Amino acid sequence: MSVAPPLLAVEGLTKSYGGIHAVRGVSFSLRAGEILALIGPNGAGKSTCFDMLNGQNRPDSGHVRLLGEETTGKKPRDVWRMGVGRTFQITATFATMTVRENVQVALISHGKQLFNLWGSAPNVDRGEAGRLLELVGMGGYADRPCGELAYGDLKRLELAVALANQPKLLLMDEPTAGMAPRERVELMRLTAQIAREKSIGVLFTEHDMDVVFEHADRIIVLNRGMLIAEGSPAEVRGNPQVQAVYLGEGLLYDAEHREGASA
Amino acid sequence: MAFYVVQFLTGLASAASLFLVASGLSIIFGVTRIVNFAHGAFYMIGAYIAFTLTERLSGAFGFWGAIVVAAFAVALIGVLVEMVLLRRIYHAPELFQLLATFGLTLMVEDLVVLIWGPDDLVGRRAPGFKGAIDFFGQNIPSYDLFLIVLSPVVLGILWLLFQRTRWGVLVRAATQDRDMVAALGVNQKWLFTSVFAVGVFLAALGGALQIPRDAVHHAMDLRIIVDVFVVVVIGGLGSIVGAFVAAVLVSELNAFGILIFPKISIILVFLVMAVVLIVRPWGLFGRPEAPARRTPGLTVNPWRPLTSNERLAALAALVVAASLPLFAGNYALTVGSEIAIFVIFAVSLHFLMSVGGLASFGHAAYFGLGAYGVAFLAKMAGLPMIVCLLLGPLLGCMGAAVFGFFAVQLSGVYFAMLTLAFAQIVWSIAFQWVSVTGGDNGILSIWPEKWAASPSHFYWLALGVAALVTIALRVMVFSPFGYALRATRDSLLRSEAIGINAKRMQWTAFVIAGTTAGIGGALFAYLKGSVFPDNLGISLSVDALVMVLLGGVETVSGGVIGAIVYKALNIWLVSQTDLSKLVLGGFIVLIVVVFPKGIVGMLEMLAQRRRKTSPPGSPLLAKPIESAE
């Protein structure tokens, strides 16, 4: 009896820039519907990992497999067509287009209408675009020029765009940066709900430990390019090596303290 | 054998001037990020001033002194230009800087003729290097040997300058890291000025040193600038070693290309450039550039299709235009036809620029190819007019398909330089391949058939085609293709991350724009009854750019308005003055400095300001960014 391959399987991923070993032999896997947090201090190599997962960056060695199919060496646009949506740490959106148009472009691409020269784009998937925007709480902003949005709203828009191709896997690089604490929790709760409903696997990075501990099913910890811990939130929090890495940043302590206080 | 050695040495000697000018361009670009189109103009002024001085001053000291003084004098002019003009536009989009320096070039071309006259000037031989050296029966001018030694010496001096002086360290730091420059504070201004002066000095020196080899004339700026662009594209912008290697490479290709393809030697250089661009898009010695910088405060004025009222208004305008033959004479109708044709030309470039974000500096190539396509079909195949009009633009389409494929591999200034070089190549072929194209004499008597022969009929034809083309392109702007194309312009990263093959979208847009331009060219051939190499020349390419910028790049209908205003003005100007280039150049500089949004852009801004009674109230907009990790 053969076991079905996991949604995402990463094996020995390695990347260095000159003398800097940004990522060193990182391996992990992710099941459909699972929410996995990738944490680590600044410069740990999180974004570099993300870039290698969606084809933005080519690993020096190692493999990335999506449902058993190799994605290493594929272009971002091809990885996207395999069902991987992503958001960027520094948001990338179409600044001169409206919020709705941003989503419509993704839907146009998903529907293979890119070379349709005669259709009326404002009417293409208008309803679907509106629905996606409602989903992320941006329904009221549909006609705003995207260049006017606040940073947190851009993050939300990116989520809507990333959901446009009904992805199997969502990669979210600091999805809640730039948001107020309450908004962060809301957005992640929403993401978790969507992920569970549609059985989407989510990999996200986050500096806010409250968000991480509340929403991640599992956590992996990266330090100087290497995985140093993996496990449930409780296991990771209790791991002395992780505590050592975060010592001085006070993040873990804060999170524990606050939880203790509210209990 | 000896013959080939001599040919090789001649190539090396030609490389000297090319290297001087190209290294100057590279240094300026490295620090200021301005691609100085006027570099060829400075080269030309250098040659003219050196000519005058060497005629006045006698003796060896006089000659060499004159060369150096000329270079310094031009560097001084460069300093003035930098302080008065460039300082105002360092923060403008790259396209505007290229355009402003092009405007300068146009002005200089007329000024030079005004001062030195239109005739070629043959300068003195260099004292001490008048003779030739015998090499197994072949003559090598000794001045060539001097030039061959000179370029490595200049390369060495530049190297010392950059490695051993404080100024050089600053320049290298600024070239490597843009943010470093800002940190220099007050110093930055003078660093930019001095860098510009050094770059211009090198260009002028290159020009001055040419006078014993070549006649001085008022078109030498465009000739060298195209070669220089090719050199820096091959060598890599910002790299002096790259400029040296590529200058030698290009000069040798020219020297030996003449032997292999005597008629179309430039093809060889083009092939090498194409190969380099495929393998290393940033040149042999260049470094990959970060994606084109975003202009801060980007206008956010979302585009929308016309409302039904606006459609009615456009229709009314078209009806008024169509009734022109009822009250206007033949001359006015011919002018009207020409304007309609230029509307076609302008909207085609506008589509590429505003929707695709690709500023072609050689769009006339496809206009001219359409015109030549008609000429070939009508004169050689003797096909009826309607067939020629339908098939002629295909030549523009094919040209755009070939050149566009390479051009869209690049972006920003590289794209602009490459399209310009391609256009110049097409121009050279039209100019050199006399047996097919008639060369400078063009192809004559391509007259419309009877049904379109009268001025009013031809006017209706041109107007009808212009209206159709404009509508078709507008539909495309708001088609799924248009949306996706705009997406690639706004963010390459995001569009690739949502499955869009940006290069293929851009290539398609390039072909659409080229074909449309070809339609304009086809009509133009019938309007003028002839085609000439000028129909695909640089000045026509720039006309198109100015029309688009005048109308407004960030608008949907800028192309139409820009073409009407500019062409009418231009026709009127040419009838009024001999110095049309001077006026036109001044006009371009003026647009860039005081009028960067164009006519339609300005009207929209005014309309919006009136509409806006209260600012858009977004509570979220004011939210502080908590952490922008």
Ligand SMILES: Nc1ncnc2c1ncn2[C@@H]1O[C@H](COP(=O)(O)OP(=O)(O)OP(=O)(O)O)[C@@H](O)[C@H]1O
């Ligand atoms: N293109 C690059 N060239 C050179 N070094 C790079 C490049 N990209 C990343 N690095 C280096 O690799 C390391 C990992 O960077 P990365 O951006 O992946 O970290 P990160 O975990 O995402 O950090 P942050 O939390 O700040 O986003 C850093 O030391 C960074 O300086």
Ligand SMILES: [Mg+2]
């Ligand atoms: Mg990061």
